[in-house]
Amino acid sequence: MTMVRIIYTSAFKAGIDHSEINKIHATSHANNVKWQVTGMLCFGSRKFLQCLEGDRDRVNALFQKISRDPRHEEITILKYDSIHEREFDRFSMKLILLTKAANKAVARFSGTETFDPYLMSGETALRMMLSLREHIPTDPPENKTPKPAPT
Numbered sequence: 638m639t640m641v642r643i644i645y646t647s648a649f650k651a652g653i654d655h656s657e658i659n660k661i662h663a664t665s666h667a668n669n670v671k672w673q674v675t676g677m678l679c680f681g682s683r684k685f686l687q688c689l690e691g692d693r694d695r696v697n698a699l700f701q702k703i704s705r706d707p708r709h710e711e712i713t714i715l716k717y718d719s720i721h722e723r724e725f726d727r728f729s730m731k732l733i734l735l736t737k738a739a740n741k742a743v744a745r746f747s748g749t750e751t752f753d754p755y756l757m758s759g760e761t762a763l764r765m766m767l768s769l770r771e772h773i774p775t776d777p778p779e780n781k782t783p784k785p786a787p788t
C-alpha cells in the first residue's frame with residue numbers, strides 16, 4: 638500500500654452556520670475510521686487547514702469529494718507527499734479550534750496570532766500541526782472500559 642499525506646487550506650463559505658463544523662467533524666470521524674484515513678482539521682478565522690493521510694487511492698478520492706463540498710471554497714493544496722509512516726495515526730480526524738490559547742502555537746509558526754494558512758508554506762503548516770498534536774490527549778477508544786479509580 639502506497640501512503641500519501643495531503644495538506645490543504647480552504648475558506649468557510651460566508652452565510653454557513655457554525656454548527657456545520659461539528660457536523661463535518663462527525664462525518665469525518667465516521668468515514669475516516671472506515672477508510673483508515675487519519676489526520677487533523679484546524680479551524681480559525683473562518684479558514685480550514687486539513688491534513689489527510691492514508692492509502693493513496695483513498696486519500697485522493699476523499700480529497701476530491703471534500704473539494705466539491707459546498708461549505709467551503711478557495712481550496713488550495715499546500716503539500717502532497719508519499720509517506721513511509723503516518724504522523725496522525727492517533728486521530729481519525731482531530732478537530733482543533735484555534736482559540737486564543739491555541740493561537741500561541743500559530744504565532745510560533747506565522748509571526749502573527751491571526752490564523753492565515755494561505756500565507757504558510759506546506760512545510761510550515763505541517764510543522765504547526767505536529768506541534769499542536771503534541772499538546773492534545775489521545776482520543777479515548779470507543780467502548781473502552783474505564784480504569785478503576787486508584788485505591
Ligand SMILES: Cc1cc2nc3c(=O)[nH]c(=O)nc-3n(C[C@H](O)[C@H](O)[C@H](O)COP(=O)(O)O)c2cc1C
Nearest residue numbers: 661664665666668669685687702703706708709730
Ligand atoms: C473542510 C472540510 C473537511 C472535511 N473533511 C472530511 C474528512 O476528513 N472525511 C470525510 O469523510 N469527509 C470530510 N468532509 C465532508 C465531505 O466533504 C463530505 O461531506 C462527506 O465525506 C460526505 O460523507 P457521506 O458520503 O458519508 O455522506 C469535509 C468537509 C469539509 C468542508
